[in-house]
Amino acid sequence: MAKHEEYEQKTAKLLEPILEANHFELYDVEYVKEGGSWYLRAYIDKENGVTVDDCVLVSRELSDLLDQHDFISDSYVLEVSSPGLGRQLKKDKHFEKSIGEEVEIKLYKAVNKKKEFAGKLLSFDQKSITIELEDGTTMEILRSDIATARLTFDF
Incomplete structure (x- = not known):
């Protein structure tokens, strides 16, 4: 398994209880390098759409868990967002x-x-x-x- 896939799977596992408690759905997780920087992105969704406050809530809780588990050796930027209207179809x-x-x-x-x-x-x-x-x-x-x-x- 590639490093990025391992990080994505572990992050998805950490997100499960956060999303379940707040009635969100995990749309996707990606760990990618862009312009010399690594990004860990979690895309969340819910029935009536995701708000900025929803993203902040998930980001803070996930950030704490990532710090506790510390399985990503690179420095990276954490982003939590909606998949958007023009969402990519992968799965x-x-x-x-x-x-x-x-x-x-x-x-x-x-x-x-x-x-x-x-x-x-x-x-x-x-x-x-x-x-x-x-x-x-x-x-x-x-x-x-x-x-x-x-x-x-x-x-």
Whole structure:
């Protein structure tokens, strides 16, 4: 297991009682290096949306637990936030909740000279997702070909 995966899993485990006590859901945890700095990000969600106060509450409690358990050797920045309106879809539970929603898919390599597709998420399985394009046709995309998948929204 890679270091970042270990840190993400341990952080998710520490978050469980905090989130359960406050009726939040863990959307995702990521440990990434950006611009020379490490970031530990926890994305939380709840039915009517996450507030800044919710993020502060979780951040303070998680920070205390991270200090107690001290399993991350690098210095890092802790961030707790909502996954946002254009949330990234990574896990099966994310795709499951997004069936029928409009999504934007970016691929690692072009298909029919395009690397970006948008449409309604119809279905998914371990190997692929199926979207309905604007013209009414369906497209099956291998999950291994997907660089990013996220919800889209109109204002």
